[in-house]
Amino acid sequence: MFAYIVRRLFAGVIMLVAMSMMTFVLFFASPIDPARFACGKICSPQQIAQVRKGLGFDRPVWEQWKDFAVGVVKGRDYPADKSLQKSAPNLVAHCAAPCLGYSNVNVTTVRDEFKTRIPVSFSLAIMAFIMWIVGGVGLGVIAALTKGSIIDRSVVGVSLVFFAFPTFFVGLFLLKFLAIKWGIFPVPNYVSIANGGVWNWLVNLVLPGLTLALFYMAGYVRMSRAFVLESMGEDYLRTAKAKGLAPRKILFKHTMRAALTPLVTMAGLDLAGLLGGAIITERVFNYNGLGKLAVDSIAVYDLPTIVGLVLLLGSFVIVANIVVDILYAFIDPRVRVG
Amino acid sequence: MTEMDPAVGAPVAEPALAEHHAASRRNPDAQQVLSVENLRMYFPVKTSGIIRRTVGHVQAVDGVSFQVPAGGSLGLVGESGCGKSTTGRLITRLLRPTGGRIDFDGRDIAQLSQRELLPLRREIQMIFQDPATSLNPRHTVGAIVGAPLQIHKVLPKDKIIPRVQELLEIVGLNPEHYNRYPHEFSGGQRQRIGIARALTLQPKLLVADEPVSALDVSIQAQVINLLQDVQNEFGIGFLFIAHDLAVVRHFCPEVAVMYLGKIVEIADRETLYLRPHHPYTQALLSAVPDVKQAAIGGRRERIRLEGDVPSPILPPSGCRFRTRCAIAQEICAKVEPPLLQIAPRHKVACHFAGELGHAPKEPVTMKVCGVDAHGAPVPGEVPDVQLNEPGFSDRWMDLKTGQLTGA
Amino acid sequence: MSFLSVRDLVVHFPTVDGVVKATEGLSYELDRGKTLGIVGESGSGKSVSSSAILGLHRGTNAQVSGEIFLDGVDLLKINDESIRRKRGREVSMIFQDPLSAMHPYYTVGNQIMEAYRIHHDVSKKQARARTIEMLERVGIPQPDRRVDDYPHQFSGGMRQRAMIAMALINDPGLLIADEPTTALDVTVQAQILDLLQDLQREFNSAIIIITHDLGVVAEMADDVLVMYAGRAVEYGPTKEILVHPEMPYTWGLLSSVPDVVGDTDAKLIPIRGNPPSLLSPPPGCAFHTRCDHRDKVPGDLCRTTVPELTPARAGGNHTKRCHLANPDEVYATEVLPEIAPETLEEQG
Structure with a gap:
């Protein structure tokens, strides 16, 4: 098992290296000159060249990538150009290892930026995750057990409606009615546990969490319904019935365990994707999470932040994949490796 | 539908x-x-x-x-x-x-x-x-x-x-x-x-x-x-x-x-089904439930094979069937039996090849394998057997005499 | 009354396309210590009729009628909870594919213990001891160790042994074995059939063995029931039916299966066509579309009238569902010479 994890992690690191390279290449493949963009509207060619040098965009792509890679391992100073460092030593920013880069736009290291953003996105993701797992699986199982009835149809139908509506619509709808018009919830505004306590943190997360959860829930309702129905046709459930097991026990001990295992994969990967930020929901509720950061940094061609986000998201997904596989080995004895 | x-x-x-x-x-x-x-x-x-x-x-x-x-x-x-x-x-x-x-x-x-x-x-x-x-x-x-x-x-x-x-x-x-x-x-x-x-x-x-x-x-x-x-x-x-x-x-x-990955017996249909010489073939045939037999006189006596087929990763030494064979002896663990031709169109890979209930006391393969009855190599004896020749030869070993004969 | 007495059992499944008549008016009797073989092809209703004994169709849209008396109690009349208490305790079932019949996530021991603890109020430790004892009884080596293995760690034969242990742990009076050896190799099949017979002697249980293999029936069963399109077409003592079959479908089964003994030049005479749909079975005798002998029956009888299950000429409790007036003669002069010339010579 340990060897398996090491092997997977090793493959994951190689994947991240390749992803960072791709990001550099794609960034410079864009028709828009990032230096010109950073310089502003009225800018002479000399100023653009100066900015380009300051951002380090004047050198070949692969050299920039090399500097970045070295920075991850050893840390580095910004700007990279030695002559610029000499001319303005007070402006030199040090970025300690593991350095993901320094954002001139946000005037801080990418790592520090992440530190303030991650709790927001994580809180949101976990809140939504709990909601959609409980709701989605619960409703899915109920739908499966009442297959063909009016309950089944309405559960599937309603979840589909929420899936079909765009997230920003559902978000704004909830915001308008539940928060602003009826005042059931406060207008959400992220409060960390350290600042406002658990209750405040939680209450402020309900609406954005629900917005996300409603979107994801539809898939989980349908999947868990299908998996439960599928496993109800399994031979071993007939065996369980034939030995005289009570229906409740058949459902909880035999059906559910087999039916819900495949959901682990889905749930793990969905959660990993969401940990990297929910772009639309964060914008609707004005949460300063990773998703909002991604949109903002792309809009202003902030290469260090973009590369950092790509790697962060990539590693979430890679780790989630490994965790899912490990979980599987615990759930399903057949996949246990040596 | x-x-x-x-x-x-x-x-x-x-x-x-x-x-x-x-x-x-x-x-x-x-x-x-x-x-x-x-x-x-x-x-x-x-x-x-x-x-x-x-x-x-x-x-x-x-x-x-x-x-x-x-x-x-x-x-x-x-x-x-x-x-x-x-x-x-x-x-x-x-x-x-x-x-x-x-x-x-x-x-x-x-x-x-x-x-x-x-x-x-x-x-x-x-x-x-x-x-x-x-x-x-x-x-x-x-x-x-x-x-x-x-x-x-x-x-x-x-x-x-x-x-x-x-x-x-x-x-x-x-x-x-x-x-x-x-x-x-x-x-x-x-x-x-x-x-x-x-x-x-x-x-x-x-x-x-x-x-x-x-x-x-x-x-x-x-x-x-x-x-x-x-x-x-x-x-x-x-x-x-x-x-x-x-x-x-x-x-x-x-x-x-x-x-277990090897041919143990190959023969024309009449020989294989009526006079199988390998204990595995015999067991296999006796295990087949048979309508006509049962209709006339009840069940045939079955040869019971105990246990399961061993792992093909670590097959038994010598003869692969020996772990479940009723007539296996010392030699079977030591020497792999060659697929020996014993009739014009009959080859069998068993040291004690013989019809059911008539297995020979001495291994029939001693000479071709150059070993004694316990499977120990006999000095000077050279194994002379073409192990993996496809098809049948004109000459074969007569089980009764132990000599090569031919058509 | 016999230990098990099934009378006029009907199982219908309504579907959007119409009613699937899986079993039509099936009756049979079985005593303790005896084995009944139910033979038929897929879709003949042999499995469906047997699951009805355990009430496995309850809670589905199946329509079941008739009477199933087990030890004097009509299993179709009692409520769901009562039938649940009988499952596994008075009637047990083993299935064709022991791998899919066991839950892959629980150990073999766990699943057998569960079967015991449903019907016995004992501690886990006692149940475990009983499970190991039972595994040993069905011939699993090192049962105290293998009890903690998962089904996938067992070989096919061992899994079926474990299923048998699970089925017999409560010492039920009736065991239904649904194609118990179809998925197994022939030497393993022989082991399992031997085991079933040994256990039957020991526990004096009644066994219903459902199979498509006449060979298995010939070796195991005291009585045979041949099913075709949901109906019994021939029923009687095994030996009687194998030596003097009276129904052309049974002849077809006998003549279409090759053998390991006898004449190597014997022909295989297949039953032509395909098994009928249970949704719209042919009128009259369901087998008439595939029957080579329907023209020997005067008039349109085979095409219009379902034959009654009547006593065969050979007498005794051998019954058949066929309009043919002289089946013995047809069999002896037309069928036997084709499929087993050597048996004729032996008999002179």
Whole structure:
């Protein structure tokens, strides 16, 4: 098992290296000159060249990538150009290892930026995750057990409606009615546990969490319904019935365990994707999470932040994949490796 | 539901073949269409360490030799995991063997590349066990049966459909049904489609892997008879792989029995079923429940085989069957018994080869293996046995005298 | 009354396309210590009728009627809870594919213990001891160790042994074995059949063995019931039916199966066509569409009238469902010479 994890992690690191390279290449493949963009509207060619040098965009792509890679391992100073460092030593920013880069736009290291953003996105993701797992699986199982009835149809139908509506619509709808018009919830505004306590943190997360959860829930309702129905046709459930097991026990001990295992994969990967930020929901509720950061940094061609986000998201997904596989080995004895 | 479509379920069109259904006989003058020599397939077993090393091999097929005469058939029987299906996949070259020769029509195809194999794929075709999964559900029967003609560019496009209809008629299906989908047919009819597909390119050799075991009993006989008619009509050589000893006996004049990757006995049908000389063959035959026997005088005495087949990763030393063999002795653990020819068309791999209840006291293989009765090498004696010669020789060892004799 | 007495059992499944008549008016009797073989092809209703004994169709849309008396109690009349208490305790069942019949996530021991603890109020420790004892009884080596293995760690034969242990742990009076050896190799099949017979002697249980293999029936069963399209077409003592079969479908079954002994030149005479749809079975005798002898019956009888299950000429409790007036003669002069010329010579 340990060897398996090491092997997977090793493959994951190689994947991240390749992803960072791709990001550099794609960034410079864009028709828009990032230096010109950073310089502003009225800018002479000399100023653009100066900015380009300051951002380090004047050198070949692969050299920039090399500097970045070295920075991850050893840390580095910004700007990279030695002559610029000499001319303005007070402006030199040090970025300690593991350095993901320094954002001139946000005037801080990418790592520090992440530190303030991650709790927001994580809180949101976990809140939504709990909601959609409980709701989605619960409703899915109920739908499966009442297959063909009016309950089944309405559960599937309603979840589909929420899936079909765009997230920003559902978000704004909830915001308008539940928060602003009826005042059931406060207008959400992220409060960390350290600042406002658990209750405040939680209450402020309900609406954005629900917005996300409603979107994801539809898939989980349908999947868990299908998996439960599928496993109800399994031979071993007939065996369980034939030995005289009570229906409740058949459902909880035999059906559910087999039916819900495949959901682990889905749930793990969905959660990993969401940990990297929910772009639309964060914008609707004005949460300063990773998703909002991604949109903002792309809009202003902030290469260090973009590369950092790509790697962060990539590693979430890679780790989630490994965790899912490990979980599987615990759930399903057949996949246990040596 | 549509499977029961009355139009399809109606009695099938009368086969265009002459219906003799006679059990095929061995033609002693036939050339060998397939000659397999010392065929081996080892699947590596890897560690689960950080760097995955190969720590062993599953010896799925280990030194198998046999021949299939042109237009004749050889049966390959054995229980699950004995390597019979792997052998079939090696011969159709769905797998590349670890070693050995596969002489097809006088040419060794064992190590040919996929590109070199392309023309040969016309000549060697395969029929699979489960007609439900081996036919693409999204293609019509016409497309399935006609695909080989298109791929190999044998016929111009407008000639394909008439040819497909002709083939459907041969296998006893309504030729007008070429534009239906596989699910509209019953299991037996789907197997007929599989046979039509295999016949499309007029192959010289058909590898049939459990062609009837997924079918209902009353349908099995229909398909077996069809295969027999097809064989007689087109002179196709068959390698007939099955676990059902009765079906193989009915179809094949010559039968090889496999156990744990090796052939333990190979003989003509009469010898193998009436006077098997290997204890495994004897056990296998005695285990088959038999209607007629039971109807007349109750159950036959069974040879009980204890336990399960050992792992093919670490097969027992010497004779692989010895762990479950009632007559095994010291020598069986030490020396691997050669596949010894003991009659004109009978080879057996057992130190104590003999008819049931008449196993010899001394190993019959002492001389050929150059060992004494306990399996210890005898100084000066040189083993003189061709282990993996495919086919039969003119000279064999007489079990009674222990001498080489010949015809 | 016999230990098990099934009378006029009907199982129908309504579907959008119509009613699937899986079992029509099936009756049979079985005593303790005896074995009944139910033979038929897929879709003949042999499995469906047997699951009805355990009430496995309850809660589905199946329509079951008739009477199933087990030890004097009509299993179709009692409520769901009562039938649940009988499952596994008075009637047990083993299935064709022991791998899919066991839950892949629980150990073999766990699943067998569960079967015991449903019906016995004992501690886990006692149940475990009983499970190991039972595994040993069915011939699993090192049962105290293998009890903690998962089903996939067992070989096919061992899994079926474990299923038998699970089925017999509560010492039920009736065991239904649904194709118990179809998925197994022939030597393993022999082991399992031997085991079933040994256990039957030991526990004096009644066994219903459902199979398509006449060979298995010939070796195991005291009585045979041949089913076709949901109906019994021939029923009687095994020996009687194998030596003097009276129904053309049974002849077909006998003549279409190759053998490992006897004449190698014997022909296989298949039953032509395909099994009928249970949705719209042919009128009259369901077998008439595939029967070679229907023209020997005067008039349109085979095509119009379902034959009654009547006593065969051979007498005794051998019954058959066929209009043929002289089945013995037809069998002796037309069928036997084709399929087993050597038996004729032996008999002179």
